[in-house]
Amino acid sequence: MPSLTRPEEAPGAVLVGVDTGQPHPDTQLHELHELALSAGLVPSASLWSTRRRIDPGFYVGSGKVDELKQQVVGTHASCVLFDNALSPAQQRNLENALGVPVWDRTALILEIFARRARSGEGKLQVELARLRHAATRLVRGWTHLERQQGGIGLRGGPGEKQIELDRRMLEDKIKVLQVRLHKLERQRSTQRRARARAxxxxxxxxxxxxxxxxxxxxxxxxxxxxxxxxxxxxxxxxxxxxxxxxxxxxxxxxxxxxxxxxxxxxxxxxxxxxxxxxxxxxxxxxxxxxxxxxxxxxxxxxxxxxxxxxxxxxxxxxxxxxxxxxxxxxxxxxxxxxxxxxxxxxxxxxxxxxxxxxxxxxxxxxxxxxxxxxxxxxxxxxxxx
Missing domain, CATH: 3.40.50.300 (P-loop containing nucleotide triphosphate hydrolases)
Known part of the structure; x- marks a missing residue:
């Protein structure tokens, strides 16, 4: 694996890979290392784990969580990157236990796309993908705001759940982006038909x-x-x-x-x-x-x-x-x-x-x-x- 040393000013990341019983194509985490660099992070440590079953709370076992905590503290890492897909609950539990942001592979790729998009269409496409991903992260994410106060004239009535407000807001944004991208898609289709006729x-x-x-x-x-x-x-x-x-x-x-x-x-x-x-x-x-x-x-x-x-x-x-x-x-x-x-x-x-x-x-x-x-x-x- 490439060197894990990093300059002090560069944000560090701990890389995590988990073999769940199926052959993992990248046991040395080379690709995750390159993804981290593309996201502006420099790997400072890595951890590999083999498990028969995924832990529903942390994805990895509690012992590995303790190891990760030690690596985060010892290397002053700013985040932890998983080469696997985490559920919203697993991500939240890991962040609470480790004290730093935790990204799975999907979130890391989305971050890179957001950094690299240059054209207006590319930025719209990446924003749409990130909103769709965020919509899956709302589950039980707002328990401290489980209910808001009702409308005018009501005092403490059961209003709409905060999670429902956020979900509707995301859905509205997604619809707007889909309309804008559809217009660009029609322009591309017209250009392709012209080339085909040639x-x-x-x-x-x-x-x-x-x-x-x-x-x-x-x-x-x-x-x-x-x-x-x-x-x-x-x-x-x-x-x-x-x-x-x-x-x-x-x-x-x-x-x-x-x-x-x-x-x-x-x-x-x-x-x-x-x-x-x-x-x-x-x-x-x-x-x-x-x-x-x-x-x-x-x-x-x-x-x-x-x-x-x-x-x-x-x-x-x-x-x-x-x-x-x-x-x-x-x-x-x-x-x-x-x-x-x-x-x-x-x-x-x-x-x-x-x-x-x-x-x-x-x-x-x-x-x-x-x-x-x-x-x-x-x-x-x-x-x-």
Whole structure:
């Protein structure tokens, strides 16, 4: 695991992972470590626990809670991060016992999205997801205000419960955001129909977060979008028209990255953005070939694609970051990843480095052939120079 030391001015966090009997994909908490850094926190300690059953009060046992308390005090941590989903009651009990805020994986990802959203649409989508998540946190959260006084002329009558007021307020805000996002969704739909009428190949770049999607997008389109070696560096969908060959053009869209246990509220909130994927003719599924968890990451991406109804769109596996490999990885060692895309063992794949440009010419030539074939099939003859 990366170093847990931190400068004194940086807010520290204690990382917690729990194995509940099912194989955990990240026993060293590498991904939670990266998520913490993306949220502006620096891990100062970590704790791993194995349990047969989840404790209904604290998720972990009382002994582990005592260990966590010691780590929080000893490292002066400002919060505790769980790599699991906590119930509202478990979160509240842990915060009372530890004396610091406790975030589960869902809340941490939502916080990162809130920090990274730049466009107006992105901010609306993240706000909608956070409100939906907050609506699940209201259960028994206002016992000190269980009843408020009744209306004018009443003295101490049984008024509306505070929790009901808060729930209705959240529901009203959610409805307003849904209306605003629906208007933006119609605008996107109009733009997609215009591109479809143009008969151009529509390409959508998908993949696990930090696999190099935005770097590949910049390399293909000669754009200068923001890229960084961190999770969820970019959230906003960007679309560009690119020249591939004489008479062969394509429209390429870079979409938000996926991650294990991506909150459903985020998938729902980003539906308008993810519709770019549904309208694509082909998906460039970017995979970090240097990551030992690449097969599991491919499966997670395919799971989200299936959730939004994009599982049947043809894929091209783009094995990225070959510049980081000490030695080439034999193709036979990647067969499991190919089978994970729905049993299509003949799926096309390319080894590339989006950073150095290695292998991109072959990918462009393949896309140019697809674009030319689509143009001819749509009745738009390919014009050669």
């Amino acid at each position: 008969g151009q190949l529509r390409v959508s770049i998908v993949g696990y977060t930090n696999a190099g999607k935005s770097t590949l997008f910049n390399a293909l389109t000669h754009a200068h979008g923001y890229v960084a070696n961190q999770l969820f560096a970019t959230l906003d969908t960007t679309t560009r028209r690119i020249y591939l060959a004489p008479g062969a053009f394509a429209v390429v869209s870079d979409t938000v990255g996926f991650i294990r246990d991506l909150p459903h509220s985020l998938v729902d909130a980003f539906k308008a953005t993810l519709d770019e994927t549904l309208e694509a003719d082909v998906l460039l599924h970017v995979v970090d070939l240097s990551n030992e968890q690449r097969d599991q990451q491919i499966e997670q991406v395919n799971a989200v694609l299936a959730e939004i109804g994009a599982q049947d769109i043809p894929q091209i596996l783009v094995y990225n970051k070959i510049d980081k490999l000490q030695a080439p990885i034999p193709f036979t060692d990647r067969y499991a990843a190919h089978a994970g895309t729905g049993g299509r063992d003949s799926i096309k794949s390319f080894d590339v480095s989006a950073l150095t440009g290695a292998g991109l010419d072959a990918l462009r030539e393949y896309l140019a052939a697809m674009a030319a074939a689509r143009s001819t099939a749509d009745g738009h003859p390919v014009i050669h120079a």
